[in-house]
Amino acid sequence: MNWTDLCAxxxxxxxxxxxxxxxxxxxAVYHTxxxxxxxxxxxxxxxxxxxxxGLLMDHLIxxxxxNGRFDIRDGSPKGAPVCVALRTYPVRIEIGxxxxxxxx
Amino acid sequence: xxxxxxxxRFSSDRDYSLxxxxxxxxxxxxxxxxxxYRTPVDRKVMKELMKRSDGPALRDTAxxxxxxxxxxxxxxxxxxxxxxxxxxxVYGVLYGSAADSxxxxxxxxxxxxxxxxxxxxxxxxxxLMMRNSVVWRWSHSRxxxxxxxxxxxxxxxxxxxxxxxxxxxxxxxxxAIPSEIAKLIGHAxxxxxxDEADYVPQTEWPRAFLVARIHVAIYxxxxxxxxxxxxxxxxxxxxxxxxxxxxxxxxxxxxxHAGLAEDVLDHRLNARTVLMSAPVRFIYSxxxxxxxxxxxxxxxYHALPRLHEVVRHDCPDPCPSLFxxxxxxxxxxxRQLRDPDYFIVKTLPHGANQQARP
Numbered sequence: 001m002n003w004t005d006l007c008a009x010x011x012x013x014x015x016x017x018x019x020x021x022x023x024x025x026x027x028a029v030y031h032t033x034x035x036x037x038x039x040x041x042x043x044x045x046x047x048x049x050x051x052x053x054g055l056l057m058d059h060l061i062x063x064x065x066x067n068g069r070f071d072i073r074d075g076s077p078k079g080a081p082v083c084v085a086l087r088t089y090p091v092r093i094e095i096g097x098x099x100x101x102x103x104x
Numbered sequence: 105x106x107x108x109x110x111x112x113r114f115s116s117d118r119d120y121s122l123x124x125x126x127x128x129x130x131x132x133x134x135x136x137x138x139x140x141y142r143t144p145v146d147r148k149v150m151k152e153l154m155k156r157s158d159g160p161a162l163r164d165t166a167x168x169x170x171x172x173x174x175x176x177x178x179x180x181x182x183x184x185x186x187x188x189x190x191x192x193x194v195y196g197v198l199y200g201s202a203a204d205s206x207x208x209x210x211x212x213x214x215x216x217x218x219x220x221x222x223x224x225x226x227x228x229x230x231x232l233m234m235r236n237s238v239v240w241r242w243s244h245s246r247x248x249x250x251x252x253x254x255x256x257x258x259x260x261x262x263x264x265x266x267x268x269x270x271x272x273x274x275x276x277x278x279x280a281i282p283s284e285i286a287k288l289i290g291h292a293x294x295x296x297x298x299d300e301a302d303y304v305p306q307t308e309w310p311r312a313f314l315v316a317r318i319h320v321a322i323y324x325x326x327x328x329x330x331x332x333x334x335x336x337x338x339x340x341x342x343x344x345x346x347x348x349x350x351x352x353x354x355x356x357x358x359x360x361h362a363g364l365a366e367d368v369l370d371h372r373l374n375a376r377t378v379l380m381s382a383p384v385r386f387i388y389s390x391x392x393x394x395x396x397x398x399x400x401x402x403x404x405y406h407a408l409p410r411l412h413e414v415v416r417h418d419c420p421d422p423c424p425s426l427f428x429x430x431x432x433x434x435x436x437x438x439r440q441l442r443d444p445d446y447f448i449v450k451t452l453p454h455g456a457n458q459q460a461r462p
Contacts, residue, residue: 016151047137047249055154055402057217064402066245067213079213081245083305 003092003099009037010096017061019052022102027089029098030056030072037091038072039100045077045084061086118444119255120263122299126255130367135253141370142399143418143457150400153407153414156217160406161209164386165225168206172198176341183337192340196349197387200277203232204353205389205405211241214404215389231319234284234346236291238312239300246303248401252366252374258299262362264444266437275354277347284346285323291316356384359429360394363436363448371398373450377412377422378429395419418457420450 004022012018012031019028019042026042028051042051044063053064060069060078068082075086090101119126130136145153175195182188209215210226230237243258250256262271273279290297294313296304304312322342329338336344356378365373372395380392391397393408396415403411416422423429432448439446452458 016147046245053150053402055151055156057156062213062402064400066248067401069213079219080241080308083307 002101002103004102006039006098006100008096009093009098011098012037015056017052017054017056019050026050027100027102028052028061028072029091029100030061032056032059032072037093037098039089039091039098040070040072040075041087044068044070044082045086046082118264120260122255122258122302124255128255130250130253130255133367135250135367135369136256137249138369140251140399141372141457143415145400145414149414150403153400153411154402154404155407156214156404158217158221160404161215161221161225164389164406165206167386168198168202179340180337183335183340192345192348195341196345197352198349199232199345200280200347200349201351201353201356202387202389203229204357205387205391207233207235207240208244208391209389209405211244212401214402215406227315230315231322232346234281234288234319234343236288236312236316236319238308238315239291239296239304242304242308243300248398251371251398252361252364252368254366258303260361260366261358262437264366265441266362268437268441271354271358275351277350280347280350281343288316288319288323292320352387355430356380356388356392356426359423359426359433360391363433363440364450365447371395372419372452372456376429376450377419378426379422379424380426384426417453417455420452 006022006027006029007018007020009031012029014031014035015033017028017030019026021027028040028042030038030040032038040061043049044051044065046063046066046068049063049065051061051063055062055064056072059071059073061072062069063082066081067079068077069079070076070082070086071078072088075088077083077085092099121127172195175191175198179188179191179195182191206225207229210222210229213219213222215225216222227237230240247257247259252260254260270279287297291312296309296312326338326342330336359376359378361375364376368374375394375398377395378392380388385392390405390408393412396403396408396411399415400411412422423432436446436448
């Protein structure tokens with residue numbers, strides 16, 4: 001698999017997320033309270049709002065504009081007004097870096 | 105679907121429908137699904153403000169439901185005497201006005217931490233307000249995407265020129281039931297209006313029709329109960345309070361956007377924050393902090409007073425009272441009768457960040 005180095009693992013506080021651009025595409029990287037990392041597309045599938053200002057609650061990300069929710073583990077929609085799943089990407093942490101398989 | 109209130113509207117060249125030329129104009133001007141101004145707030149502070157908990161909403165919902173039950177039971181006990189009048193007046197406000205802000209908060213899903221609690225109260229409050237919970241969820245979502253953007257926002261309550269006859273009839277509760285029941289019956293028959301079809305995804309339509317059928321069945325049962333008992337009492341408890349209790353909602357709710365700019369991408373210019381007393385804020389679920397709510401819809405209603413303090417340096421001065429708000433609004437509405445292009449320009453404080461002006 002082709003892994004892309006997106007950021008340092010300590011760029012993201014526990015129980016929070018950041019969004020960052022890579023090759024013109026916005027990605028969201030999540031760091032849960034339990035120390036897990038996940039990655040998804042950075043824009044809500046409803047109105048393309050940047051999820052970076054959203055609220056992470058365990059494994060749910062809530063969009064800052066319309067409060068739609070996704071499960072960050074598989075991107076599945078978990079509350080209106082979102083109906084379409086968020087694309088997610090495999091993540092691994094290596095020497096303090098967040099590596100993401102963007103080709104998956 | 106037929107708009108039964110259409111004959112009561114003043115004719116105007118301005119087109120607020122979501123399928124007319126204003127829609128294309130808004131899209132071409134970049135006003136649809138646009139980026140809106142938000143006061144910069146430190147992420148740690150914002151995370152604290154957004155934090156969810158069940159406690160405040162459980163407390164406030166319990167008080168609200170208890171007051172509804174208490175005044176409803178008292179109304180039944182006093183039915184037939186003049187003492188029932190003030191009791192039903194209070195019951196009506198708790199039903200036809202307080203349910204609106206509960207509908208709103210639960211619709212955002214921020215009031216409770218536990219999602220199903222939001223959903224249960226959302227369905228209950230939607231029923232009380234005679235609103236299709238599915239259709240209105242999407243309507244409100246659009247209102248937040250395109251707040252007071254003509255041709256895009258389905259929730260512009262004061263169009264220009266202001267429909268003052270309709271406003272009086274709405275405040276007196278005369279239009280609410282015929283208008284909302286007509287919509288519900290349309291939905292129950294499997295029809296959405298052209299505007300509704302614009303913002304409700306097709307996948308949601310079957311659920312919208314089901315909800316409408318349930319609501320219509322309950323209201324039909326209430327009418328039947330009135331006929332069997334040959335008394336208005338069942339309808340005084342379920343249905344009619346939507347009409348006789350809505351006046352309070354209009355008094356506190358209309359100032360949200362009335363008289364302010366259209367087609368701007370800055371909630372400080374098209375929404376209004378009004379300072380209100382604690383009892384009124386309880387009934388209205390703190391929606392008087394309306395600029396703050398639109399800027400940061402993730403913040404639960406109980407944290408809005410704190411958010412107000414965080415962003416007030418960057419926002420226009422709030423109206424100090426409801427009276428002050430209406431003193432600002434009424435002359436503007438009267439002027440808009442003659443000059444529909446007129447609106448109140450909110451002054452940003454010295455040093456505030458500037459954004460798109462109308």
